[in-house]
Amino acid sequence: MKTTSPLSLILAVGLGASLAACSGSRDDLSPLGAAEGEIRATNTGSYNLHLEETLRFNPVQPGADPARGRALFGLAADSDTEDKSQALFEGPSVAFGGTVVSNQRTCFTCHRGLVVELGLPAAPLSASIDAGDALFTGIQADAQGDPDALGNLDELALIKYRPNRFNPQRGEDDPFRRVFFWRKSTRLINVAFGIGFLNDARGRTMFETDRGAVFSHTQSSDRRFDDLFSVQDGNDLEAFQFSQLSDPRLAALRDPSDPMFRVLARDPFYTVPVATRAQERGKRVFEKYCMTCHNVPNVFSNLSNIEPLGNGETDVQNPVFGPSVGRTFNVGVSERNRHGLRFTHHAGGGRFEPIVLPLVDEDGAVVPFEVTMDVGLAATTGRLQDVGRFKVPQLRRLARNAPYFHDNSAMTIEEVVDHFNSDFYNRSRDGRRFPIRLDHRQRADLIEFLRIL
Ligand code: HEC
Ligand code: HEC
Structure with a gap:
């Protein structure tokens, strides 16, 4: 593993910044290096980050089935309405220590079809989403009694998130267990070109991100149920989400x-x-x-x-x-x-x-x-x-x-x-x-x- 002192990286960042800020020429500012036959990032590194040399993104896993992934997501074949039949992740779970009973939320609940680029519609949400929808009835899964949650959801389309909720190393009173955010449901279009997932990129792989979504939105306890989310489920969900491009021509960038x-x-x-x-x-x-x-x-x-x-x-x-x-x-x-x-x-x-x-x-x-x-x-x-x-x-x-x-x-x-x-x-x-x-x-x-x- 290569180690570089934080100071030299900070200096490198400062230099990159001043180059970018002073130069008006296209070559210096293009994300692609100028050398013939070579594709490189000119973007400079942060204090501890290793830079990627080439343009490449997480591949879809062999044998992954995007159609099954769509069904697990809760999206019907028309890409705009909900189909919960395969999307609830419930049943007996050894990891959970009992039977997981879904609150009827699916991925579609907050990523509502291609018409909204797999995100939420404009606020107030109650103007276009029925009061009996699991988005509202299942709110305690994320809100857990927070008095601001319903207003923030309906009026601002923001959902409460506790990022360390499923980390068994963090006890109930640990401030890292308590800390929370109010976040928009990211539109999943072009998520195939993301490096790091969720608004702060804390999700390192799509698998981990999707599994966390299942745990957090299905139920209101902080218990995990890893055994109800198989590797194949994760691979299929990923393949479906990675296939959602704003323009089919962009697929070439992944290959x-x-x-x-x-x-x-x-x-x-x-x-x-x-x-x-x-x-x-x-x-x-x-x-x-x-x-x-x-x-x-x-x-x-x-x-x-x-x-x-x-x-x-x-x-x-x-x-x-x-x-x-x-x-x-x-x-x-x-x-x-x-x-x-x-x-x-x-x-x-x-x-x-x-x-x-x-x-x-x-x-x-x-x-x-x-x-x-x-x-x-x-x-x-x-x-x-x-x-x-x-x-x-x-x-x-x-x-x-x-x-x-x-x-x-x-x-x-x-x-x-x-x-x-x-x-x-x-x-x-x-x-x-x-x-x-x-x-x-x-x-x-x-x-x-x-x-x-
Ligand atoms: C209750 C609403 C809700 C449900 C249900 C939901 N999500 Fe999300 N989703 C969000 C929010 C809010 C964020 C942003 C969270 C953050 O930044 O911390 C998000 C972010 C994501 C991201 C990150 C995208 C990116 O651009 O990095 C992925 C992937 C994702 N969700 C997949 C899923 C999957 C798969 C399911 C079903 C298992 C699901 N979500 C169910 C609200 C929801
Ligand atoms: C220093 C890095 C940086 C620069 C420079 C930058 N952005 Fe961003 N941009 C970000 C980050 C990080 C976010 C996410 C911020 C957040 O959600 O808190 C963002 C968010 C956005 C969004 C919101 C997209 C969405 O779907 O919510 C738009 C639009 C945007 N930037 C456009 C621009 C434009 C136009 C410029 C040039 C005038 C610009 N950005 C310059 C880093 C940058």
Whole structure:
């Protein structure tokens, strides 16, 4: 395993940042290295992350069946209505210590078909979803008596999450067991190009993410039932989700042997229908300021990765060892907490207690951190540097994907651009490294471009 001192990596990051910020030339800013015949990421590493050399994504497992995965997901063959018949994950379980009785929620409950890109419709949810739907009747699975949960669900389409709920190493009173988020249900379109899953990329593999979804949304206890979720179930669900692309041409990006792979990898905008001069100018603004992070060609998520053992070597005995695999950034959305969400522990009887996480700084010092916002990746890694870090979402069909950010805090594309153009972003941990200042014209052009993604 290669070790590099944190200091030299920090210096490398600083250098990469200043190059990206000062240069207007396409080559420096393209996610693809210039060398002939070679496809590389120019994105610079974070303090502890090993960089991925090539464009590659988690493959679907041999023998995986996407049609069965769709049925396990609770989606009917029409891709827009629910079919629960194979999707409830209930029955006798040795791991659970009894019989799991489903609350009737399926994956479809919160990822409601292709019409909403496998996410939730616009809030208020009660305007389009029946009060008797398991989304509402099963709410205690996630809410567990939290008095804010119903309002946050209906009015903001946010769901309560306790990321360490199923970690048997964390006792009931452990602040890491108590810490929680209010999160939007991520749209699963193009999830095939994600490296790290969930809004903060804490899900290292799709299998682990899907199994956690089954445990958490089916029932309200913190008990696991691993024996009701087989490897084949996970592989089939993954194959179904990885097949949900915004454009069938993107499939080539997952297969370096496809003749179109190189075309899509080399022209980041190959599938983007740029037609007007304003869109063309907006594309250049995007290249200059946004592709520092949104750098997967034609998809615009982030392609940097961590391989725990370096250089694409994965320990077969322990494929998911390592803190997290996705590259995450703090862009100031959590700190802004635009909806004024509450992050104290509901102790019952209308009492609320602060949650104080012992987070570890880079020098090893333990810092008590009182939670007043969504702490992002830090809730899982326990590291101070990971506070407020989130993964870089894909941007295709953006106009259909509102509202935006992990807490649904931007209602429109304009609000997203204004966030990145504001002090909320520019004073954030990563905004300071990659500043964005757009004038009136650049802002307007960028918005024109984002609309056609
Ligand atoms: C009660 C609502 C709800 C249900 C039911 C639900 N999800 Fe989700 N899903 C969410 C939320 C909320 C997030 C984001 C969570 C976070 O960031 O912590 C999410 C995120 C995900 C992600 C991460 C996507 C990405 O872009 O990284 C995957 C994969 C996923 N869900 C799969 C599933 C599967 C499979 C099921 C069924 C077993 C399921 N979900 C059931 C609400 C739900
Ligand atoms: C420093 C890295 C970084 C830069 C630079 C950056 N982004 Fe992002 N972007 C992110 C992260 C991280 C998120 C997720 C934030 C969250 O949900 O809290 C995000 C979220 C978004 C979203 C929300 C997508 C959704 O579905 O919710 C949009 C849209 C977006 N960015 C567009 C842009 C544009 C346009 C620019 C350039 C003006 C830009 N980004 C620059 C990292 C970056």
